Structure formats: structure tokens, C-alpha cells
Amino acid sequence: MKVMGWLLSGYLASGCLKIDQDLLWYDNDKVKVKINSIYQNNLPINRCECIYGPATITITLKDIDNIDNKPKFGFLSNIDYVETKFVKIIWVYFNNDAMLYDKEFVIHIKNFTIKVKQIGDSEILMNEYQIISQYPCYNILNSYFIYDKDETLAIGKLIDYF
Numbered sequence: 001m002k003v004m005g006w007l008l009s010g011y012l013a014s015g016c017l018k019i020d021q022d023l024l025w026y027d028n029d030k031v032k033v034k035i036n037s038i039y040q041n042n043l044p045i046n047r048c049e050c051i052y053g054p055a056t057i058t059i060t061l062k063d064i065d066n067i068d069n070k071p072k073f074g075f076l077s078n079i080d081y082v083e084t085k086f087v088k089i090i091w092v093y094f095n096n097d098a099m100l101y102d103k104e105f106v107i108h109i110k111n112f113t114i115k116v117k118q119i120g121d122s123e124i125l126m127n128e129y130q131i132i133s134q135y136p137c138y139n140i141l142n143s144y145f146i147y148d149k150d151e152t153l154a155i156g157k158l159i160d161y162f
Contacts, residue, residue, distance in 0.1 A: 006033075006061045008076070012053035015078070019047045025061075026081065026138045027074030036062035073111070081138040086161035087116070089127050092144070094154035099147055104132075109145035109158070112137070128161060 017038060025031045038045040039058040045051050091100070099105060104117045114137060116129040131137050140158055147154035 007058065008061065009058040010056070012051065012055045012057055014053040016050040016052050017057070017059070018050045019045070021078070023076045023078055024080060025074060025076055027072070028135050030081070030136070030138070033061045033076070036060040075139070077139070079139075083136045083138060084140050084158075085131055085137075086119070087129055087131065087141070087158040088161055089116075089129060090157045090159060092155045092157060094147075094152065096152040098152050099149065099154055102149075105147065105149065107145040107147050107156070109140055109143055112140075114140075114145075 017035060019035050019038060021035045023033055023035065025033045037060045038051055040051060040055060051057060094100075102118075104115065106113055106115050108114075112133075112135075115132040117132050119128045119130055141160055142157065144155060144157050147156060
């Protein structure tokens with residue numbers, strides 16, 4: 001059976017999209033896809049036109065025979081991101097320093113809930129963490145997250161481990 005395609009609606013934050021452009025779909029995996037058509041305000045975009053962000057658009061994808069699951073969440077990009085497995089944390093704000101002593105905790109970032117586990121016990125490694133998540137994590141570096149446990153609230157930023 002041949003798959004007809006996907007219909008995706010969302011926000012193009014920046015950049016340019018055009019028909020037949022190769023992109024990567026990130027959700028539980030990273031999959032190559034190709035744009036079949038683009039619509040803005042329910043009107044089709046011509047094959048030779050480029051649609052620039054910021055814009056709210058609808059696209060259809062083709063060449064998705066190798067994809068087993070229907071999209072439930074995720075994002076499209078022309079950038080081939082590497083999965084993030086280790087991060088450093090910079091704490092921006094906290095109302096209680098209790099989370100500084102937690103070896104393992106949960107953070108909320110870009111509509112994802114991710115568990116992080118501290119690496120090592122020394123003061124030098126105190127802000128270095130391994131990501132423990134059931135899904136691969138892409139495009140989360142240099143992003144802010146929220147920590148919320150009991151009465152402790154905090155905001156932090158994930159930066160590159162190396």
C-alpha cells in the first residue's frame with residue numbers, strides 16, 4: 001500500500017520553504033522528507049515561489065513511505081541536528097537552592113519533559129548532566145527550561161557539554 005502523505009500545519013519561525021525542498025522530520029526519530037505542497041491562508045504557493053517566515057502555513061509531505069508512525073509532535077528543519085545526550089546547566093533563577101543538590105530531576109523544555117542525571121560527585125562536575133529520556137532530544141541546546149518540584153521553582157539554560 002502506498003502512503004498518500006501528511007498534512008502538517010504550523011508556524012514557520014524563520015527561513016524559507018519551497019516545494020520539493022528536502023527537510024528532516026524530528027519526533028521519536030530523524031527522518032528525511034520532501035515538501036509536496038505549501039498553503040498560506042488556504043491558498044496554494046506556486047512551485048517556484050518561496051514562503052518566508054514568520055508565517056503560519058500548511059504543507060503536505062511526500063516520499064514518506066519509510067515512516068512507520070503518524071506525526072503527533074515534532075518539528076521540521078533543514079538542519080541535521082545531532083542528538084543531545086549530555087549538557088551543562090546554567091541556573092538563571094531559583095527561589096530555593098534545594099535543586100542544586102538533587103542528583104536527578106525533571107525539567108520542562110520546548111513542550112518536552114526530560115529527566116537529567118548529574119555526572120560525578122565533585123564540585124567541578126556539579127553542573128554537568130546526562131539526559132535520561134525515552135525519546136531522542138534534538139535542538140535543545142541554548143534553550144531555557146523550567147524546574148518545578150514541590151515549593152522549588154527554577155529557570156535554567158542548557159548549554160553544550162563540551
